Amino acid sequence: MFFASDNWAGAHPAINERLSKESTRFAAAYGTSELDQAIEQRFNEVFEREVAVFFVATGTAANSLSLASVAKTGGVVFCHSEAHVIEDECGAPDFFSGMRMVPVEGPNGKMLTANLVERIARYPQDAVHHGRAAAVTMTQATEAGTIYTLDEIEEIARIAKTNGLPLHMDGARFANALMALGATPAEMTWKRGVDVLSFGGTKNGCWCAEAIVFFDPGLAKDFAFLRKRTAQLFSKSRFIAAQFEAYLKDDLWLGLAGHANTMADRLRAGFGSLNSARLAWPTGANEVFAILPKASARAAEEKGAKFYDWLEPRDMPETVGTDEMLIRMVTSFATTEEDVDQFLSICRG
Structure with missing residues (x-):
């Protein structure tokens, strides 16, 4: 009776089998293998558009580097007051992005839009002493086990865009939220205004597979350097790609x-x-x-x-x-x- 966390579960047999198969061959390193490139193309198919995809080791890395990619000097990031990025990542998003997480209250793990509007207004772009608004991040599914509806995602995105802010989605349990809503990956992300996604696989049957997805590849033009500087470029990244190959195959x-x-x-x-x-x-x-x-x-x-x-x-x-x-x-x-x-x-x- 293991209910402590989905992190406690092992890896699905299909993913283990694919990893075992990959371990017996040679392939180009640092994300340049044919398998890496094929899985990047697979993400395009999953999200119904061209995206930029970068594999990383952990959800904390995915969240932290996603926010670092849109960082402003003196910036602040708005998140739910009990979100993983502010409560459970030991300050990693702040450390890697150089920005502070600012809490936005709301019941059942979801930011209230009125509170988000009010909080953003406290940090205008010329607020040199207490910082300026830089990004919004939301968790889907939330830390309280609840789900933002498609309309709620769209409304948060509208508020972010009105203020010139990118919207990041922490999708550690992305697939669970997707199935709960009965939506497609595109419908729950870029079609509702999400700019960057932390796409989690580890909690859902992978061994160690997380990805950062940019829905506008132009936002990722310098990200390869950021990933390298933060020690998240795997030499044998094909082992993450192999997990995603099995994970995405036949909608496993x-x-x-x-x-x-x-x-x-x-x-x-x-x-x-x-x-x-x-x-x-x-x-x-x-x-x-x-x-x-x-x-x-x-x-x-x-x-x-x-x-x-x-x-x-x-x-x-x-x-x-x-x-x-x-x-x-x-x-x-x-x-x-x-x-x-x-x-x-x-x-x-």
């Missing part, structure tokens, strides 16, 4: 995300039928937040369940009792119905 990535979401739906439905535990708030992808008695949580842990107790968000819709706890559960491509049902059975007591 969408099937894996769909399964993870279905397992989360099973958890959500199960918690809805319990008297002793309840959902903390509605979620839409593969993260589930629940409130349950501490005794039930301890019993689950004693029987091998793995999950994280979670800090109450600033806008927590209800109070957690003194004998209760808030937990986060994340499903993955490797989660089974038996895992879910066993955990729910423990919670029933």
